[in-house]
Amino acid sequence: xxxxxxxxYIFDVVRKKYLLLTNEExxxxxxxxxLNKEKKYPLGLMGVEQMVKYNSLKxxxxxxxxxxxxxxxxxxxxxxxxxxxxxxxxxxxxxxNSQLKVKYxxxxxxxxxxxxxxxxxxxxxxxxxxxxxY
Numbered sequence: 750x751x752x753x754x755x756x757x758y759i760f761d762v763v764r765k766k767y768l769l770l771t772n773e774e775x776x777x778x779x780x781x782x783x784l785n786k787e788k789k790y791p792l793g794l795m796g797v798e799q800m801v802k803y804n805s806l807k808x809x810x811x812x813x814x815x816x817x818x819x820x821x822x823x824x825x826x827x828x829x830x831x832x833x834x835x836x837x838x839x840x841x842x843x844x845x846n847s848q849l850k851v852k853y854x855x856x857x858x859x860x861x862x863x864x865x866x867x868x869x870x871x872x873x874x875x876x877x878x879x880x881x882x883y
Contacts, residue, residue: 759775780812780825810824823855824845853881864879
């Protein structure tokens with residue numbers, strides 16, 4: 750992190766630049782490090798603030814993990830710690846997934862984490878106790 754006057758910035762290791770530190774950015778950057786250090790996901794397979802078209806809207810997914818073939822594998826939606834994870838949060842990530850069709854959906858506010866495995870054949874979602882490792 751670095752300060753510039755009254756503003757604090759945090760370094761994004763994926764995009765390789767400093768970003769204004771907000772509560773949501775704090776969660777996003779810490780979750781990137783968690784996925785990389787603890788779950789062993791390579792930084793080179795992560796996309797941050799990835800554009801996802803939904804109908805005519807251009808939206809941005811917080812983190813998208815890709816497989817080695819370049820296909821989206823996991824979507825992560827980050828919220829600030831004081832933001833409750835609600836059905837609206839899951840609706841938001843579901844919009845991204847309607848386009849990306851990933852295997853896993855992750856939602857976090859830094860305090861609570863939810864991981865879902867998608868089963869497209871049975872049209873079901875299974876909540877997992879733990880986030881899968883790379």
